[in-house]
Amino acid sequence: MILIGLLLLLLALLGAPLFTIIGASAMLGFSHSEIDLSVVAIEFYRIAEMPVLLAIPLFTFAGYLLSESNAPKRLVRITIAFLGWMPAGLAVVSLLACAFFTAFTGASGVTIVALGALLYPALMQAGYKDNFSLGLVTTSGSLGLLFAPALPLILYAVIAQQLGIGGQITVDAMFIAGILPGLLMLAMLIGWSVWSSRHQPLQKFNWLEAKTALREAIWELPLPFMVLGGIYSGYFALSEAAAVTALYVLIVEVLILREISLRKLPGVMRQSMILVGGILVILGLSLASTNYLIDAEIPSKLFGFIKELISDKLTFLILLNVFLLILGTMLDIFSALVLIVPLLLPVAIGYGIDPVHLGIIFLANMQIGYFTPPVGMNLFIASYRFKKPVIQLYRAALPWFFILFTAVLVITYWPGLSLILLK
């Protein structure tokens, strides 16, 4: 059994698709306990029984469509027009625009490609240092992951609900819990930007430019109010907000602004659904493997084992941070959620950690895993996109890494930050 486990791990590290590894371990487990393997298909069919999953294809499509249109350009222009006059204005603009964009597109490298390509040259032109600009753009690629309607928040709630422990962990709760930790990260990065570029000359606020930018972005402006207002006020269910967003973006970009031609549209749809398919097969098969884990009482055995080694909550949290940081550099956020949360959540509850708080810790760690040297994925994407050596990106990202690492520590050891808005 251990030998087969190691073999699967080796295959995974050699690049076998993760869903096949998960499927294989589920089937091995079930056949070991002499359960008919059609249970895997039964579990997979539960994808068709979870209403919240409808939001995933719809939001992903809307995000892809937005990033293919000129919306990123307009977003940058309008934020520069309104916030560019502040000290380190352009840096602040970049952070805010990226956070906003990532929340909508779900942190899959899209932000660096779509927004970074606009912001990096703009930052250089405005006289910011090369490494500062590179670090900022790379860091911003995963910023905003804690804000609604980011896909990972939804996915965590879905997985946690499947486990049926720790009470009701709803998507709404995750959306609310993410607000303050997300703002903390944003505030610390803005503080660092303002401080490190305090010698930058200030720009004047230009009424004309602001008016033009506003008029240009008039169609996209209602979007955040529609989505966030709709979700947080409870007027829309999540999948309804996703449906309205998808239809609205479709009408605006294809029919009104005509930036995506009808001929290009199927290609964008296909591209976005490839990502959705990739995520959902992993999720579907992990429903089966999770079912097996619970059946075989593996989480509670794991907790018993860890409890022997680690007695107090604090040590557990420290080790958790280290573990998640390493995990985040190796696994993308979706597979990490699906693979690790079913094992981790029962253990964490055993140590008295609130499940919603755990979700925020998990995602915050994953977020900085994206650009943790030496293997964070966004470092490579940025290196490729901006044609800079990876080594330079390591150096550029390092100060930003330490700032967000501090934020992650605060988020981890101060549960109130995540939970206070829920009470």
Place this chain on the structure above:
Amino acid sequence: MLIARLHRIILLIEDSLLVLLLTLMILLSTAQILLRNLFDSGISWGDPALRLMVLWVALLGAMVATRDNNHININILSYFLSEKNQARVQRVTDLFASIVCGLIAWHATSLVIMEKQDGTIAFASFPTWMGESIIPIGFGVIALRFLLSSLTGNNPR
């Protein structure tokens, strides 16, 4: 030649079905919201149909992802291998993936057959087994694609 043409047609159907389903999902789900808010009604089979479409989109998307060699993986070790060895390793991992997907397809088929004998209805008069049938079909096609890729050593488009 005939096979090549047939294959192209199948790929076209696959892509079109994916695009069609997504379009339907957007329209049906917004229609439901309108009906609910304006007329306080709704299509009774709308919500289960939407949920089923998510399943279909998931598998069709995964099928297309296999075609594009675009599945989520970790792939750390193969950075250290030469290009030639990378290709060899991928043949092995593809064969593994093919076996796993083939097994899932096999067991899913028996589920669909069972469901057909039971004759359960998913919604309206749509039988459950038809909705489920995408699971064996999807994993079957994915298994075939991985097998082909493993045998020929290049990713079939």
